[in-house]
Structures are given as C-alpha cells and as structure tokens.
Amino acid sequence: MEVLLDLIRRGGWVMYPILFCSLAALAIILERSWALRRGKVIPRSLLVSVNELLSLRRYNDAAFLCQDGRNSAARLVRQGLKLIGQRRELFKDVMEETGRRESNFLSAHLDLLGVIASVSPLLGLLGTVSGMINAFGAVASAGLGNPGLLAGGIGQALLTTAAGLVIAIPAMLIHRLLLSRVESLTADLEDLGSDLLEALAAAEKEPVSPAPPEKR
Secondary structure, eight states: OHHHHHHHHHHOTTHHHHHHHHHHHHHHHHHHHHHTOHHHHSOHHHHHHHHHHHHTTOHHHHHHHTTTOOSHHHHHHHHHHTTTTSOHHHHHHHHHHHHHHHHHHHTTTHHHHHHHHHHHHHHHHHHHHHHHHHHHHHHHHHOTTOHHHHHHHHHHHHHHHHHHHHHHHHHHHHHHHHHHHHHHHHHHHHHHHHHHHHHHHHHHHSOOOOOOOOOO
C-alpha cells in the first residue's frame, strides 16, 4: 500500500483519475463476468423443462415457469408464448426485437469499459507532458549544473504513461473477450427463439392423444 501511495504521489494529480479508471474497470469486469455466465443467461434446466411442457402443450405451465423473468432465456420464452397462434412473420419480428433488447442488456457497461481502455493511456500521456513541463521548468530555474534533476523529473513524468498503459491493455483485452461472450450468448438466444417457434409449430400439428376411458 505504501508503494502504491508513493507512486501516486510521485506521478502527480493525473494519477488520481487513472486510479479511478482502474477501479471502475475492475468493477465492470467483475460484474459482467458474473452476469454473463452461460448458466445464468440460458439455464439448461429451464430449457429442458420448457421443451417438455411445450411437447405436452402445457403452455400456461411453461409461461408460469418463465414468469419471474430472472434471465434472458426466461424473458424470451415468455414473450414467445404470448404469440401463440400469431403469424410466423410477426413471431419472428417480435423475437428478433426481444433478442436485440436482451443483447443490449447483456452488453451493459461494456461501452464504458471500452472508453476507459481508450482514455487511460491518454491520461497517462497528459501526465507525462505535464511532468515534462515541470521538469524542464525546474532545470531552467536551477540551470544545467545538476543533470540528475532533469533525469528524475523525466522518470517521474513517465510514471503516468506506464500507469495508463497498465490499465488500458488488460481493459482492452477483457473488453474484447466480454463482447465476444455477448455475441455468443446473443446467437444462442436467437437459436432459442427459432427452436421455440419450431416447437410450437410442431406441437400444434401433433394430434392430442385421447384420454383413456374411465373404468367402471
């Protein structure tokens, strides 16, 4: 902790917004990594139960199973069940709109993470330029008799550039990885919508088995 405080003190005021960016990036990465787990977005147990209920034409039970809407798959299925009996084109349009809405929900805060990855090195560069100005100003006042003064000032100024890159590089890589995960989950949700349409169509075509006669 003392080393970190010393680096912040040596780097100057620019180190504070860089530190804020690092904390914000860490919070976004942890939150999105947790929220974008496949089992949380598209639970397999939910899909198995819904498919079984659809095959039995128990649409109300399937809707009840998804009524809490706690994940993207449940919200998508619930929306699709509201369109039973509607035209295929309408069903597809509504499912696509629902998929886009869920994709936006999954990518929440990722734009901010991308901004942090872009701004952090610029903040570091700003700190370096500011530090260099101060270093050359000190040399101009003290003269060239002490070259260590200039070297120390330049080293201190470059601290902010290093800090900005340390934040930006992992933030940029993880931002790309999280976007890829969102794209993969969105594709899975689109497949789920198509499977739901086919399951509903197949269930409507299958004849209902007559109930067995009651024994007297």
